[in-house]
Amino acid sequence: MAGHRQALTAMQAGLASCHVCGKLQSCTADHCVRCGSRLYQRKPFSVQRSWAFLITALILYLPANLYPIMNTTSLGVKDEKTIIGGVILLWSMKSYPVAVIIFTASIVIPLLKFLVISLLLFSIWKGHSGKLNQQTRLFRIIEYIGPWSMIDVFVVILLVALIQFGGIATVLPGSAAMAFAGMVITTMLSAISFDTRLLWDSE
Amino acid sequence: MPEPNLPVDDLVACHSCDLLHEKTALGEGEKAWCSRCGSLLYRTNNNTIEISLALTIASLLLFLFAQLLPFLSIDVDGNKTTIYLISTIDTLSQLDNVLLGIAGALFLVIIPLGVLLLDLLLLSALYSNKRPLTLFARQLLLLIGRLAPWNMLEIFLLGVLVTIVKLASIAEISLHQGFWAFVALVMINLFVSTTLEPEELWQAIDKH
Ligand SMILES: [Zn+2]
Ligand SMILES: [Zn+2]
Numbered sequence: 304m305a306g307h308r309q310a311l312t313a314m315q316a317g318l319a320s321c322h323v324c325g326k327l328q329s330c331t332a333d334h335c336v337r338c339g340s341r342l343y344q345r346k347p348f349s350v351q352r353s354w355a356f357l358i359t360a361l362i363l364y365l366p367a368n369l370y371p372i373m374n375t376t377s378l379g380v381k382d383e384k385t386i387i388g389g390v391i392l393l394w395s396m397k398s399y400p401v402a403v404i405i406f407t408a409s410i411v412i413p414l415l416k417f418l419v420i421s422l423l424l425f426s427i428w429k430g431h432s433g434k435l436n437q438q439t440r441l442f443r444i445i446e447y448i449g450p451w452s453m454i455d456v457f458v459v460i461l462l463v464a465l466i467q468f469g470g471i472a473t474v475l476p477g478s479a480a481m482a483f484a485g486m487v488i489t490t491m492l493s494a495i496s497f498d499t500r501l502l503w504d505s506e
Numbered sequence: 507m508p509e510p511n512l513p514v515d516d517l518v519a520c521h522s523c524d525l526l527h528e529k530t531a532l533g534e535g536e537k538a539w540c541s542r543c544g545s546l547l548y549r550t551n552n553n554t555i556e557i558s559l560a561l562t563i564a565s566l567l568l569f570l571f572a573q574l575l576p577f578l579s580i581d582v583d584g585n586k587t588t589i590y591l592i593s594t595i596d597t598l599s600q601l602d603n604v605l606l607g608i609a610g611a612l613f614l615v616i617i618p619l620g621v622l623l624l625d626l627l628l629l630s631a632l633y634s635n636k637r638p639l640t641l642f643a644r645q646l647l648l649l650i651g652r653l654a655p656w657n658m659l660e661i662f663l664l665g666v667l668v669t670i671v672k673l674a675s676i677a678e679i680s681l682h683q684g685f686w687a688f689v690a691l692v693m694i695n696l697f698v699s700t701t702l703e704p705e706e707l708w709q710a711i712d713k714h
Contacts, residue, residue: 465587
């Protein structure tokens with residue numbers, strides 16, 4: 304533990320730490336003395352922006368899961384696979400580790416992100432404190448694992464590029480691929496807009 | 507026990523919960539944690555500018571190797587295709603899926619290469635110690651910070667491994683120099699990102 308505990312937050316002391324470079328300074332200035340970014344004590348419109356991105360992500364989550372992520376044509380036979388269809392196929396082919404990785408990255412992580420961010424946003428809205436330590440840690444975990452959802456998009460990109468043997472088989476990205484990438488990006492933006500300090504302000 | 511008259515520079519606010527702490531000197535490799543929420547407050551940098559610069563140059567070379575050398579090849583009944591990382595973008599752009607091509611170009615080439623080049627410029631500016639670099643260096647560090655969350659090389663590596671396992675049942679996959687350069691690049695990147703502290707770079711810029 305560093306230093307001895309001060310009972311004040313930076314906001315209560317009339318200070319602000321820059322959101323971009325982290326420099327602690329008086330909150331009276333408009334712009335950070337170190338990096339010149341606009342200075343705020345809390346991220347501006349954090350809750351609204353976080354909700355907006357999260358809802359966009361939720362909307363994208365539907366086509367991402369309902370439409371095929373990959374269209375394969377092999378010897379004239381067309382095959383369209385949704386994300387979950389791909390996971391089931393992998394499982395039936397006894398590729399258990401890969402099935403688990405794709406299922407976790409593509410289905411579980413996005414759902415966890417939706418759940419955790421919306422719970423935390425509700426918690427801020429209601430001014431509930433609850434177990435703030437755990438909520439903060441939960442958010443940091445979600446923030447870290449979020450981008451790993453992109454795995455399936457990268458797999459599609461690689462498969463499309465790899466399987467190009469004329470006539471024998473072709474692999475094309477399905478319409479879900481872009482929806483899915485958009486979903487991952489918007490959940491990341493939602494997490495970036497979220498300000499964990501708002502959780503602690505009600506304490 | 508608030509010390510109201512402590513200068514601001516002797517204080518640090520937790521980035522997760524905003525609680526103020528008094529800064530204390532840390533030994534090499536030590537970290538300071540928030541007493542209320544347990545988040546990381548600050549840490550000392552084990553890497554000097556010099557080492558970071560050397561690692562950045564190595565990363566740039568590895569990045570070029572990964573992109574331009576054969577990456578992996580797939581063999582189905584004697585039908586062999588070899589791909590280059592850089593050619594995946596080309597293949598995607600030939601399809602009518604323009605957006606996926608753009609996403610691929612951004613995540614596989616533009617963002618990682620951009621971060622590496624910006625790192626190179628910033629670190630060599632700090633290393634050569636020439637004035638005036640302040641405004642220029644600040645802009646560079648700001649850009650690096652903005653791009654950092656979108657740098658997903660290690661995630662792409664897991665994607666490559668998944669692809670290999672998926673294809674292994676129907677075809678023979680062989681890995682080439684480009685792939686190994688990519689693995690080394692990801693390793694170095696992970697090491698640099700856990701040891702290079704933005705706060706110390708800001709302080710290094712402030713000193714000029
Ligand atoms: Zn700043
Ligand atoms: Zn804290």
